[in-house]
Amino acid sequence: MDRRIKKSQDAIMNALISLMAEKEFEKITINEIADCANVNRGTVYFHYMDKYHILDCCIESHLEQLGEGCFPVEGTVAIDSKTSLLRTFQLMEKNADLYTTLLTNKGLPAFRNRLQEIMIEGIHKQIVDNNINLKVHKDILAQFLTSATVGVIEWWIIGSMPYSAEDITEQLWTLLELNQMIPVHIVKID
Amino acid sequence: MDRRIKKSQDAIMNALISLMAEKEFEKITINEIADCANVNRGTVYFHYMDKYHILDCCIESHLEQLGEGCFPVEGTVAIDSKTSLLRTFQLMEKNADLYTTLLTNKGLPAFRNRLQEIMIEGIHKQIVDNNINLKVHKDILAQFLTSATVGVIEWWIIGSMPYSAEDITEQLWTLLELNQMIPVHIVKID
DNA sequence: TGTAATTTGTTGAAAAAGCAACAAAAGTAA
DNA sequence: TTACTTTTGTTGCTTTTTCAACAAATTACA
Numbered sequence: 001m002d003r004r005i006k007k008s009q010d011a012i013m014n015a016l017i018s019l020m021a022e023k024e025f026e027k028i029t030i031n032e033i034a035d036c037a038n039v040n041r042g043t044v045y046f047h048y049m050d051k052y053h054i055l056d057c058c059i060e061s062h063l064e065q066l067g068e069g070c071f072p073v074e075g076t077v078a079i080d081s082k083t084s085l086l087r088t089f090q091l092m093e094k095n096a097d098l099y100t101t102l103l104t105n106k107g108l109p110a111f112r113n114r115l116q117e118i119m120i121e122g123i124h125k126q127i128v129d130n131n132i133n134l135k136v137h138k139d140i141l142a143q144f145l146t147s148a149t150v151g152v153i154e155w156w157i158i159g160s161m162p163y164s165a166e167d168i169t170e171q172l173w174t175l176l177e178l179n180q181m182i183p184v185h186i187v188k189i190d
Numbered sequence: 191m192d193r194r195i196k197k198s199q200d201a202i203m204n205a206l207i208s209l210m211a212e213k214e215f216e217k218i219t220i221n222e223i224a225d226c227a228n229v230n231r232g233t234v235y236f237h238y239m240d241k242y243h244i245l246d247c248c249i250e251s252h253l254e255q256l257g258e259g260c261f262p263v264e265g266t267v268a269i270d271s272k273t274s275l276l277r278t279f280q281l282m283e284k285n286a287d288l289y290t291t292l293l294t295n296k297g298l299p300a301f302r303n304r305l306q307e308i309m310i311e312g313i314h315k316q317i318v319d320n321n322i323n324l325k326v327h328k329d330i331l332a333q334f335l336t337s338a339t340v341g342v343i344e345w346w347i348i349g350s351m352p353y354s355a356e357d358i359t360e361q362l363w364t365l366l367e368l369n370q371m372i373p374v375h376i377v378k379i380d
Numbered sequence: 381t382g383t384a385a386t387t388t389g390t391t392g393a394a395a396a397a398g399c400a401a402c403a404a405a406a407g408t409a410a
Numbered sequence: 411t412t413a414c415t416t417t418t419g420t421t422g423c424t425t426t427t428t429c430a431a432c433a434a435a436t437t438a439c440a
Contacts, residue, residue: 002428003228004396029417038193040398045419192398194426219387230428235389 009047011037013058016051021101025055025108059102059111063118066091082173089165092157099157112154119146127180145176199237201227203248206241211291215245215298249292249301253308256281272363279355282347289347302344309336317370335369 015037019028030051034041048054066088092099102111123142149172156168163171205227209218220241224231238244256278282289292301313332339362346358353361 002395003230004427007228008397030419031417038197040193041418042399042420043397046396050418192425194397198427220389221387231388232390232429233427236426240388 005047008037008039008043009057011039012044012047012054013061015039016054016058017098017101020105021097024106025051026106055108055110059114062095062098062102062111063114067118082169085173086165086169089153089156089169092153093161093165096157096161103154104158112150115153116146116150119150141179145179148179149176195237198227198229198233199247201229202234202237202244203251205229206244206248207288207291210295211287214296215241216296245298245300249304252288252292252301253304257308272359275363276355276359279343279346279359282343283351283355286347286351293344294348302340305343306336306340309340331369335366338365338369 012033015033016028019032019036028051030041030044033051033054034044037044044054048057099111120142123146124138127138127142152168152172156163161168202223205223206218209222209226218241220231220234223241223244224234227234234244238247289301310332313335314328317328317332342358342362346353351358
């Protein structure tokens, strides 16, 4: 890719993020974004339809980075191993400001939703791979586990990471394991 | 000025400085500079003749900034007041890494020389303005005072600023005052 | 020494970015 | 509401930047 494209897009997306840290997304104008990115307004329109499009690309870009950094399996942010989960927490810890902004800006569950969407793909595979004999429907369990996980992640990052990445991983992993096992135990007891 | 020009030039000059912090100027190639600046090699040649030209521009640019930040009188880096001197030390303290690099890179007295050149202009005016009745020729005194001052600045910045900007200013100012007075006293004693 | 690998300048064509100007839309305030 | 200001998209044109390719010069090294 032409290095000018990457430079401009990076500048524009970073500008949006840094503006979102200061003010509500709806109150941000294309002019401000262009100024903050030190880029001509025309350049913004050259790459993006509107600010919602920029936000989408921001989210995808950072989810992609999160995926690359944390998971060998491409295209999925899944909980397919304990160390993957740990790496996820560590990467979010490192860019806490960024993710806090993406998660807390008023009236914008976009990032949260996308994170959950992608995670649910991964967890489906995970459940299949583990060949767990379930009494609970797979889709229900998947929804249950991803909601729980995303919820914990969100709570942890917004609350200024009250535990270390290692601790939170350990605790969450225990819960995830427990919840994947419960159906098996029930079967055994029967 | 087209914002692309400023962006490219800034990137290229910063690249040179950061490379100079790592290795000898003579061993730096245009390729490295372009890579480090994240700019096409052609862009470097579009703005500069060669790496010496880049270095010149770096030096001028930072001397200009030093002048703007420190002296109301434009175009001169002069010791025309105690607070000006203090501001000079403070600005250099703030960008100590940069100035250390410019002053210490092997076999490159370019910055030092330019600093002295500019300072000598200012000190000439200073001497005239003060209407000091001198037994010593003006040009000799100017050379004497600028050499001394630049020497102290260089020693201070390279030696990791062993005194605060305030302290070094106070001490140096005392010496400068003394040396401008000496001829006067001699006259009086006579 | 001689050969290979880098670096250097330069070129031309294509893409991106800049800028100014514009009408339309949206927001503000009297 | 009406005026006024700002923002929004869009357009045409210019400049900068990129990229790839090239021969010449320099450097590395066997």
